[in-house]
Amino acid sequence: MRADVVTIFPAYLEPLGLSLVGKARERGTLEVRTHDLRAWTSDVHRTVDDAPYGGGPGMVMRPEPWDAALTEIAASRPGSRPRVVVPTPAGVPFSQRRAQELAREPWLVFCCGRYEGIDARVVDAWADDEISIGDYVLAGGEVATLVILEAVARLLPGVLGNSASAEDDSFSDGLLEAPVYTRPPVWRGAEVPAVLRSGDHGAVDRWRRAESLRRTLHRRPDLLAAADLSAADRAVLDA
Numbered sequence: 001m002r003a004d005v006v007t008i009f010p011a012y013l014e015p016l017g018l019s020l021v022g023k024a025r026e027r028g029t030l031e032v033r034t035h036d037l038r039a040w041t042s043d044v045h046r047t048v049d050d051a052p053y054g055g056g057p058g059m060v061m062r063p064e065p066w067d068a069a070l071t072e073i074a075a076s077r078p079g080s081r082p083r084v085v086v087p088t089p090a091g092v093p094f095s096q097r098r099a100q101e102l103a104r105e106p107w108l109v110f111c112c113g114r115y116e117g118i119d120a121r122v123v124d125a126w127a128d129d130e131i132s133i134g135d136y137v138l139a140g141g142e143v144a145t146l147v148i149l150e151a152v153a154r155l156l157p158g159v160l161g162n163s164a165s166a167e168d169d170s171f172s173d174g175l176l177e178a179p180v181y182t183r184p185p186v187w188r189g190a191e192v193p194a195v196l197r198s199g200d201h202g203a204v205d206r207w208r209r210a211e212s213l214r215r216t217l218h219r220r221p222d223l224l225a226a227a228d229l230s231a232a233d234r235a236v237l238d239a
């Protein structure tokens with residue numbers, strides 16, 4: 001996969017050189033190109049914003065630098081066109097399902113807005129997706145892009161050491177994951193649940209399913225409505 005990121009703060013994307021995403025880049029599974037939007041300004045002050053029509057606080061990003069940037073980036077690989085993502089708190093909610101969908105794309109372009117956002121005309125002209133990472137407001141789209149790209153990168157073929165770990169994720173079956181433990185078996189007086197040390201894989205699977213269900217019931221009851229529940233699952237929840 002190739003991912004281009006357009007921002008006025010390229011340094012904000014430096015974490016994409018680290019850890020799992022950095023390794024995916026080293027292996028060639030993911031190619032990330034970060035671009036400074038100001039490279040597509042033409043005035044001496046390299047202006048990217050202006051006052052909002054209709055009044056109100058803050059500034060709005062002007063359409064011309066965005067259109068010039070996206071035109072040039074889109075033309076950099078003739079014969080294919082990128083999926084253009086605009087992270088914005090006014091977008092549709094990001095989810096594991098959307099991460100899976102984006103992970104199937106060969107080429108993504110992220111447009112990181114700042115201030116009060118990007119002029120709606122250039123968003124309408126270019127964006128395939130406007131995505132929010134949650135119900136709170138960030139100062140710009142850069143951190144949201146980091147979030148989305150990390151969620152997508154770990155789904156790319158060969159990125160996770162154990163591809164089962166992606167399938168086991170919280171949300172992949174619509175439930176939160178069960179708690180996890182490692183050594184020591186007793187830490188500050190707290191024991192690892194005996195079933196996990198029993199060697200009985202069937203019992204471990206049942207325990208994990210029950211913990212998932214109970215956790216989801218307490219923390220995210222909204223998820224249960226959409227989950228695919230067996231009679232045994234319902235018995236756990238009713239207990």
Ligand code: 6GU
Pocket residue numbers: 086087088089091131132133134135136137138139140141144
């Ligand atoms: Cl994608 N951008 C900004 N600026 N704030 C957000 C967001 C995105 N998602 C939630 N809050």
